[in-house]
Amino acid sequence: MGDIIQKLRDISFDELHSNERLKVESDYLRGTLEQSMADRASGGVSEDDTQLTKFHGFYQQDDRDLRSERRHQKLEPLYSFMVRLRIPGGLLSPRQWLSLDDIATRYANDTLRITTRQTFQYHGVLKENLRAHLRVINDAMLDTIAACGDVNRNVICTANAHRSKVHHQVFELAHEISAQLMPRSRAYHEIFLGEERVAGGEEEQEPLYTKHYLPRKFKIALAIPPDNDVDVFAHDIGFIADSEGGELRGFSVCIGGGMGMTHGEPATFPRLSDVVGFCTPDQVIEVAEAIMLVQRDHGDRHDRKHARTKYTIEDHGVEWFREEVERRLGYAFGEPHEFHFDSNGDRYGWYQGDDGAWNYGLFIENGRIADFDNGMKLLSGMREIVRIHEGDIALTTNQNLIITGVADDKRDEIEALIDKYCMSKDVSALRRESMACVAFPTCGLAMAESERYLPSLIDKLEQAMCKAGLADDAIVVRITGCPNGCARPYLAEIGFVGKALGRYNLYLGGSFTGERLNKLYRENIDEATIMKELTPLLKHYAKERDEGEHFGDFVIRQGVIKETTAGRNFHD
Structure with missing residues (x-):
């Protein structure tokens, strides 16, 4: 490690991305956040501090619906913060739920939103309420540390630790990985929770990250076949569990996945991870650390669009990366085990x-838990359920939830509350397989609508499905407002990626199991063109598919779209 860090210190900051200087000179993520938080003349924080807040789990945003009006009135943007929690494995107690519900109504916009990283995020938290908001989260034995930024993000795993012994073991490992790869800086506790600063050695503050942190974000997922709910191949590291007779034997290890890209720049592309070996359960923590440190030391710090693990592997090769990891570990991986996803x-x-x-699995459209005008009272209903x-x-x-560990004599009581608050409605298989990012009005990167648009788009697709005789069929549909891929659209059988207001790139050919990327089918099209393109394809699928054949497989077999065999071939 010493040689690599010395090398970084010897490189001129002029040669690196500006964020690299910011991280090094931030005093371990403190920057001038204390001063920015104290400035009551603005609802936001300084530009540099905006970058640092991400490491602490929140983003500065503004209401883009009001941006032009406020500019016309010579007012600053209506700033607020998106606050994202770190909840490894996504499990909450009833008491924690009530605390998070409370601050949704007190400090946010009366909603809890489940993200695609198995956690909650809040929108609309004002700067004046931010500290109080974070302190309630801390009192609930939770935090937002490393939910964003150039660090290891929230560790996800196949949902519901209470489903089996293996599920519980994998959930525990997700927690252990998260704890091991957490930043050690106390900046979050000092600035936002009121902890006194204690002097200490620099390297002791960040023994893994050092003051340089990672070149870019880093994501880890653990999957338990036959469920690939986590899209295990879409992450920097994927662990695929292998069990026999209810006993966890170990994990096939995958490296180099990632979803983001940039429109018009073919050097950027989504990539699925490569399976490189097998490790035992007691090796998982050190394997995760070793892979992250190889990326820390060799990832691109000049170009952030080229800084994810997927590009490090594309530049150096899978074998080189695996050997670097094994060199750090001091042993070789075992041979990968067979697995199958449904x-x-x-x-x-x-x-x-x-x-x-x-256990009761509850569909939450686009992850938004709120009380809606149509009579569906998800926030109030969950509040009553967790009380009993x-x-x-x-x-x-x-972006869904599971009420776990319900005894026989509690089922009727919980089901009555679900009915009372209209929490579960009969929705199509198509809608259940759909997913969207937030996009407008809060995301600063959004080019088009996503969460607010998907329900009406699904309405139209449902009509086309019904007319084709596919009313009961499931097709994975995902949409994002920009190409960064937060809802993992490049794995969808039908994917939409925002290009401009009301216009999307249409992708086809992902697999139903999340094991193949899709490919661009039509570029920069509006809703009318979307329906014109998809309606005949759905009819063709209904008439010509093989038994049990999924839509993504069908369009490839029929030559509608070329199969994407690797991320580097995504744009071919």
Whole structure:
């Protein structure tokens, strides 16, 4: 490590991306955040501090619906913060849920939003309320540390630790990985929770990250076949569990996945990870650390668009990367084990775990938990459920939730509350397999609508499906407002990526199990063209598909779209 860090210190900052100087000179992520937070003349923080807040789990945003009006009135943008929690494995107690519900109504916009990283995020938190908001989260034994920024993000795993012994073991490993790869800086606790600063050695503050941190964000997922709900190949590291007779034997290890790209820049592309070996459960923590440190030392710090692990592997090769990891570990990986995935979706309704207790999978459209004008009262209903519930609540990476560990004599009571608050409605298989990022009005990167648009687009696609005789069929549909890929659109059988207001790139050919990238089919099209393109394809699929054939496989077999065999071939 010493040689690499010395090399970084010897490179002129003029040769690196500006964020590299910012990280090094930030005093371990403190910057001038204390002063920015104290400045009551503005609802925002300084430009540099805006970058540093990400490491602490929140982003400065403004309401883009009001941006032009406020500019006309010579007012600064209506700044607020998106606050994202770190919840490894996505499990919450009823008490924690009530605390998070409370601050949604006190300090945010009366909603809890489940993200595609198996956690919650809040929107609309004003600077004047930010510290109080974070302190309630801390009192609930949770935090937002490293939910964003150039660090290891929230570690995700196949949902519901209470489903089986193996699920619980994998959940525990997700927590252990998260704890091991957490930044050690106390800046979050000092600035936002009021902790006194204690002097200490520099390297002791960040023994893994050092003051340079990572070149870019880093993501880890653990999957339990046959469920690929986490889209295990879309992350910097993927661990695919292997079990026999209810016993966890180990994990096939994958490296180099990532979703983001930039429109018009073919050197950027999504990539699925490569399976490089096998490790035992007791090796998982050190394997995750070694892979992250290879990326820390060799990732691109000049060009942030080229800084993810996927590009380090594309530049150096999979074998080189694996050998570097094994050199750090001091041993070689075992041979990967066979695995099989059935889908990347969730389970819904009642089902039993291995312990005999019941679990209820609840569909949450686009992850938004609120009380809606149509009579669906998700926020109020969940508040009442957790007040009587003795188990946990599990969040999924498909933006849904599971009420876990329900005893036989509690089922009727919980089901009555679900009915009372109209929390579960009969939705199509197509809608259940859909997912969107937030986009407008809060995301500064959004080029087009996503969350606010997807429900009406699904309405139209449902009509086309019904006319084609596909009313009961599931097709994975995902949409994002920009090409960064937060809802993992490049894995969808039908993917939409925002290009401009009302216009999207249409991608086809992902797999139903999340094991193949899709490919661009039509560029920069509006809704009318979307429906004109998809309606005949759906009819063709209904008439000509093989038994059990999924839509993504069908369009490739029929030559509608070319198969994407690797990320580097995504634009071919």
